[in-house]
Amino acid sequence: MKIVAVIGAGTMGNGIAHTFAQNGFTVKLIDVSEAALEKGMTTIFTNLDRMLAKGSITAEDKMKTITNIICYTDIEDGVVGADLVVExxxxxxxxxxRIFRKLNELCSHNTIFATNTSSISITRIAAEVAHPERVIGMHFMNPVPLMPLVEVIRGNQTSDEVTKITMTLAQKLGKNPVEVNDAPGFVANRILMPMINEAIETLHTNVAGVTEIDTVMKLGMGHPMGPLQLADFIGLDVCLSIMNVIFEGFKNPKYAPSPLLVNMVNAKKLGVKSGEGFYDYSENKKAEKVAKQFL
Known part of the structure; x- marks a missing residue:
């Protein structure tokens, strides 16, 4: 496996492209938006410069990584010759x-299709393609170049061979792959997102404030980041989307998204990406609580 196509140049996509390219793969980074590709490549340059400054890579490593990435706005051109496509x-x-139906038309039946979905059923996605046994989940963690875990998710029809190849591939990237089965939220988000949702509900019911909740979880539970701050970094829209998938999958009221989470997403208070969430991330203000206006 030498050529990897990555569809999407956003936070996860550019991180995945960076990681494969740094480990010697030819990467075809695909996004319909030229601006998204430019932003994604800028992020990769910035992250490589940080690694260079810390001494974790050399200047030669940086240049090799950059030259291993080719950008495309046309998916048909981008996936040509790819051994693996990561959506x-x-x-x-x-x-x-829609993407997987298109991939089914464009790619060889030997191409492995991986999705970086954090919660959506691998089995459902695989139903859109011929040879569903070649579809698998590769759930990377953010930031991809630094986080060691890859959650490798088997759909109902994912083959043993494809699973083995994917596990080995993740190890070649310097990651620690963990094989799990297809279920709403898989393992990582089935545990993490209800915890974040409960923290939001704890705020919503006025048990404690934002900093107090985060402080309890950091100092009392040893978490490096409080759940509300983590939600801001993930994106509250992403948190809501995952909670909805888990809720629909299990039909259990305990997984229902907090009304506060819904209200904040509706108000476009999405966290770091929008400049405001449970904390304020605007340049001219210190981090402060802003969620109270939605209570």
Whole structure:
């Protein structure tokens, strides 16, 4: 396996492209938006410069990584010759299904299809393609170049061979792959997102404030980042999307998204990406609580 196509140049997509390219793969980074590709490549340059400054890579490593990435706005051109396609588009079922139907038309039946979905059923996505046994989940963690875990998710029809290849591939990237089975939220988000949702509900019911909740979880539970701050970094829209998938999958009221989470997403208070969430991230203000206006 030498050529990897990555669909989506956003936070996860550019991180995945960076990681493969740094480990010697030819990467074809695909996004319909030229601006998204430029932003994604800028992020990769910035992250490589940080690694260079810390001494974790050399200047030669940086240049090799950059030259290993080729950008495309046309998916047909981008996936030609790819041994592996990693879909890292927005966490939206309809969009992902459209992408996989297109991949089914464009790629060889030997091409492995991986999705970086954080919650959507691998089995459902695989139903859109011939040879569904070649579809698998590769759930990378953010930031991809630094986080060691890859959650490797088997769909109902994913073959043993494809699973083995994917596990080995993740190890070649310097990651620690963990094999799990297909279920709403898989393992990582089935545990993490209800915890974040419960923290939001704890705020919503006025048990404690934002900093107090985060402080309890950091100092009392040893978490490096409080759940509300983590939600801001993930994106509250992403948190809501995942909670909806888990809720729909299990039909259990305990997984219902907090009304506060819904209200904040509706108000476009999405966290770091929008400049405001449970904390304020605007340049001219210190981090402060802003969620109270939605209570």
């Amino acid at each position: 890292a588009a927005t966490e939206n079922l309809d969009l992902k299904l």
